[in-house]
Amino acid sequence: MTTELTKLWHIDSINLFEGISFEDKKKIEQLTSTRKLNKGEYVFFPDDSSGDIYFLASGRIKLGKHSSNGKENIKAIIYEGEMFGELSLLEKNPSSKREDFAMAMDEDSIVCTISQDNMQMLLKEHPVLNEKVMKQVTKRLKRTEKRMESLMFxxxxxxxxxxxxxxxxxxxxxxxxxxxxxxxxxxxxxxxxxxxxxxxxxxxxxxxxxxxxxxxxxxxxxxxxxxxxx
CATH class of the missing domain: 1.10.10.10 (Winged helix-like DNA-binding domain superfamily/Winged helix DNA-binding domain)
Known part of the structure; x- marks a missing residue:
């Protein structure tokens, strides 16, 4: 079982929460759940609900799709300290579905999960977090657009x-x-x-x-x- 101290250590390793007070990190710890994954284990599948946001405390995660012939297409690699699944924040619709899969690339990868509602609450309470999230979303969308242009031209x-x-x-x-x-x-x-x-x-x-x-x-x-x- 994950102890409170261990969960706080995981929260402390997440880039988004740098500069947040210890008291606020304890509040965030209460809002998150933690899961350890083996290599090849899925965090989510296409068509799963997009009602949660994820943070990678340890390991690597790949986001991607499988083509109709089963070929894997990797859209992004998530590294330790990064957030993923955040595009659902733009939709603000907990009932929307995932388009990609997320799979652990390393043994003992550790993922922290927070509901979209609780994440929205945090962003309202901490405007600096909202700014960081928007910067990350913008960066990831620009990188995806650049990669699509690269594939085409x-x-x-x-x-x-x-x-x-x-x-x-x-x-x-x-x-x-x-x-x-x-x-x-x-x-x-x-x-x-x-x-x-x-x-x-x-x-x-x-x-x-x-x-x-x-x-x-x-x-x-x-x-x-x-x-x-x-």
Missing amino acids: KDARTRLVDFIKELAADLGKPVGHEILVKHKLTHQEIASITAISRQKVTTLLNELKNEDKIHLERKSLLIRDLSDLK
Whole structure:
């Protein structure tokens, strides 16, 4: 059973609640439930009710859809500290349905859940939270729009480079003049995100490596010069 202290630690790890007082975090803890998931376990499915909002305290979650032939298309990767399922806040309709699935990518992923009604109450009580949520929603919608444009108008290499730059923005750590990205993604997962075949992803990554644009390690890469990555 999750203890109150453990739940508070989970709340403290969520980006949205940075700067919130300890007393307010205790109130938020009372409004949330916590769930531990195994790798491959679903948080929600398409057509599930969208009446809840989720926060990832630990691990990674992928959001996506399955095509009619069963092919997985990953729309976004959610990392520790991030919120997801927040688009239902814009609809303000707890009876609306999910369009995507959400699945744990790591063992012992920890998800905190809050109802849409309680989340709306928090946003009214804390305007700073409302501002943060709107910024995140806007950022995610812009990224989705940019990725759709990329799929329509850009070749495979450009799409892959754009995705590597996204990873650098989200996960990159400076190492001198280079950027280290520990992403833990398989080539198949990268393929599902960029709409490129797994074989083509491998070929393009090796091309970038041979051109000394990147250095590849297992589940990580080193970008030599971000401005020269193209």
